[in-house]
Amino acid sequence: xxxxxxxxxxxxxxxxxxxxxxxxxxxxxxxxxxxxxxxxxxxxxxxxxxxxxxxxxxxxxxxxxxxxxxxxxxxxxxxxxxxxxxxxxxxxxxxxxxxxxxxxxxxxxxxxxxxxxxxxxxxxxxxxxxxxxxxxxxxxxxxxxxxxxxxxxxxxxxxxxxxxxxxxxxxxxxxxxxxxxxxxxxxxxxxxxxxxxxxxxxxxxxxxxxxxxxxxxxxxxxxxxxxxxxxxxxxxxxxxxxxxxxxxxxxxxxxxxxxxxxxxxxxxxxxxxxxxxxxxxxxxxxxxxxxxxxxxxxxxxxxxxxxxxxxxxxxxxxxxxxx
Amino acid sequence: xxxxxxxxxxxxxxxxxxxxxxxxxxxxxxxxxxxxxxxxxxxxxxxxxxxxxxxxxxxxxxxxxxxxxxxxxxxxxxxxxxxxxxxxxxxxxxxxxxxxxxxxxxxxxxxxxxxxxxxxxxxxxxxxxxxxxxxxxxxxxxxxxxxxxxxxxxxxxxxxxxxxxxxxxxxxxxxxxxxxxxxxxxxxxxxxxxxxxxxxxxxxxxxxxxxxxxxxxxxxxxxxxxxxxxxxxxxxxxxxxxxxxxxxxxxxxxxxxxxxxxxxxxxxxxxxxxxxxxxxxxxxxxxxxxxxxxxxxxxxxxxxxxxxxxxxxxxxxxxxxxxxxxx
Numbered sequence: 001x002x003x004x005x006x007x008x009x010x011x012x013x014x015x016x017x018x019x020x021x022x023x024x025x026x027x028x029x030x031x032x033x034x035x036x037x038x039x040x041x042x043x044x045x046x047x048x049x050x051x052x053x054x055x056x057x058x059x060x061x062x063x064x065x066x067x068x069x070x071x072x073x074x075x076x077x078x079x080x081x082x083x084x085x086x087x088x089x090x091x092x093x094x095x096x097x098x099x100x101x102x103x104x105x106x107x108x109x110x111x112x113x114x115x116x117x118x119x120x121x122x123x124x125x126x127x128x129x130x131x132x133x134x135x136x137x138x139x140x141x142x143x144x145x146x147x148x149x150x151x152x153x154x155x156x157x158x159x160x161x162x163x164x165x166x167x168x169x170x171x172x173x174x175x176x177x178x179x180x181x182x183x184x185x186x187x188x189x190x191x192x193x194x195x196x197x198x199x200x201x202x203x204x205x206x207x208x209x210x211x212x213x214x215x216x217x218x219x220x221x222x223x224x225x226x227x228x229x230x231x232x233x234x235x236x237x238x239x240x241x242x243x244x245x246x247x248x249x250x251x252x253x254x255x256x257x258x259x260x261x262x263x264x265x266x267x268x269x270x271x272x273x274x275x276x277x278x279x280x281x282x283x284x285x286x287x288x289x290x291x292x293x294x295x296x297x298x299x300x301x302x303x304x305x306x307x308x309x310x311x312x313x314x315x316x317x318x319x320x321x322x323x
Numbered sequence: 324x325x326x327x328x329x330x331x332x333x334x335x336x337x338x339x340x341x342x343x344x345x346x347x348x349x350x351x352x353x354x355x356x357x358x359x360x361x362x363x364x365x366x367x368x369x370x371x372x373x374x375x376x377x378x379x380x381x382x383x384x385x386x387x388x389x390x391x392x393x394x395x396x397x398x399x400x401x402x403x404x405x406x407x408x409x410x411x412x413x414x415x416x417x418x419x420x421x422x423x424x425x426x427x428x429x430x431x432x433x434x435x436x437x438x439x440x441x442x443x444x445x446x447x448x449x450x451x452x453x454x455x456x457x458x459x460x461x462x463x464x465x466x467x468x469x470x471x472x473x474x475x476x477x478x479x480x481x482x483x484x485x486x487x488x489x490x491x492x493x494x495x496x497x498x499x500x501x502x503x504x505x506x507x508x509x510x511x512x513x514x515x516x517x518x519x520x521x522x523x524x525x526x527x528x529x530x531x532x533x534x535x536x537x538x539x540x541x542x543x544x545x546x547x548x549x550x551x552x553x554x555x556x557x558x559x560x561x562x563x564x565x566x567x568x569x570x571x572x573x574x575x576x577x578x579x580x581x582x583x584x585x586x587x588x589x590x591x592x593x594x595x596x597x598x599x600x601x602x603x604x605x606x607x608x609x610x611x612x613x614x615x616x617x618x619x620x621x622x623x624x625x626x627x628x629x630x631x632x633x634x635x636x637x638x639x640x641x642x643x644x645x646x647x648x649x650x
């Protein structure tokens with residue numbers, strides 16, 4: 001097992017009160033596999049990513065509990081100096097918005113080279129050669145020339161390729177891709193996904209793919225984790241999740257995908273909105289919006305029920321003892 | 324780049340000429356007379372004064388004087404000082420290096436202190452250091468420089484006796500070795516440069532702090548950390564380079580204020596620079612000197628701004644000077 005996240009809890013101390021952005025979540029990622037993390041904005045997906053990198057802005061954020069084991073070592077217990085050797089080297093991240101994520105005053109090649117110098121201790125010339133090679137790997141045409149280009153001189157898709165080159169320059173064991181295609185044109189999205197898939201095969205790395213785009217998940221993920229209001233509501237192998245979604249929230253998400261709905265009819269939507277993170281309901285966090293809720297849903301929070309075949313769901317409907 | 328600089332210098336030349344023209348007429352229309360000090364003095368007859376007036380061309384109508392002045396100005400001739408009875412060029416060239424020494428010292432002081440305090444404040448935001456820094460900056464920014472000068476002279480020259488209160492070097496230093504001379508001049512430079520630079524340093528610290536805080540919130544800072552860079556590299560390389568861009572403009576704009584401030588500081592510390600020269604020349608209605616000082620200050624301001632623009636383009640690859648000059 002490459003990564004084991006166990007009962008991770010990340011809180012934000014806000015003026016209005018404490019927000020539990022990530023509430024005791026657990027999942028594992030196997031070597032060479034892709035885990036898809038799905039959910040709507042504000043459900044805690046990105047905070048999970050930043051927690052794994054230990055880059056949660058503190059204050060106001062703080063990792064309050066749990067463990068994150070990378071090949072058996074709890075990285076939450078590492079001193080900051082050791083953690084820096086992991087960032088960009090063993091775990092890398094690609095962010096959503098490539099333009100704002102690249103430093104505007106340094107050339108793209110220079111930014112890729114910086115990570116190589118930092119972790120591989122190569123000299124000026126070798127690191128440059130290596131950086132150009134990385135740019136070629138992410139299929140940037142004419143990488144020698146592009147090396148000198150600044151972020152503003154590139155298109156969105158090219159910039160995201162630079163971000164990927166930077167993240168993969170030290171051949172990390174785990175790549176966290178936080179909404180890597182959200183800011184891109186649809187035609188470019190497909191290219192980036194294809195690139196990520198190919199690089200995963202080539203480098204044998206694992207990917208934590210964070211997105212709200214279920215089509216991307218369907219294409220890439222081996223396992224899927226669905227988050228809602230800071231909690232995992234469903235966890236299943238990708239095929240299983242799409243063929244047999246068990247949580248009403250997942251069912252709602254899938255039903256609202258254009259490909260899954262009945263042609264000619266308007267797309268179904270999940271009514272209502274995410275609960276206020278400071279004032280969460282005492283029972284199931286989805287109860288207010290759920291079409292299948294029962295009395296119990298309002299009062300008691302459901303545990304994650306094991307449905308067999310690595311399929312888990314946080315819904316009282318799966319409570320075999322009562323049903 | 325070269326085209327931009329040439330074009331800019333030509334525009335600036337026209338601007339300086341206009342400024343000097345306005346100064347010329349303001350001076351001549353202002354009440355007062357360069358010859359006033361000779362009136363009713365024993366030993367100087369009214370005829371002699373009249374002769375001097377003719378010699379300096381002051382008997383001609385203002386329009387004619389202006390045309391004469393323009394003609395000699397274009398030839399690079401600044402004329403003859405009425406007050407010192409020496410060529411203006413000689414007087415100015417004696418004063419320029421002294422003013423440059425003072426303003427460059429103040430400029431370096433304010434850039435170094437302002438930028439480092441600003442960065443520290445931003446990184447240590449909301450700590451005691453940041454709060455103390457803010458209060459001190461506001462205090463120093465608000466103090467009038469003449470008052471600060473007098474207080475420093477009172478404390479360091481009169482009470483403690485560790486720093487000289489005026490002039491650029493001590494009397495009798497002519498025969499001293501270069502190192503002694505250097506130390507002596509540095510001691511003389513401390514207080515005037517501090518007074519001249521400190522208000523700007525305080526302003527710069529506030530500005531740098533704000534700029535740095537904005538930059539530290541940017542996504543690319545998170546990217547730099549995600550690469551595994553240590554905090555020092557993130558701040559000094561990734562954040563500083565971006566935060567410095569708006570600050571460079573401020574430095575360019577501060578040059579006129581420094582040169583303006585030098586007028587007060589030079590007068591108080593009896594610093595033989597252009598500021599003091601200008602003040603004395605204005606009192607004496609020594610028109611050629613005032614115009615020459617204005618010319619030199621104008622050139623310095625324009626060169627300072629030009630350097631700021633070039634620095635801006637060097638720091639920020641998104642901006643090229645040619646685009647800015649044409650668009």
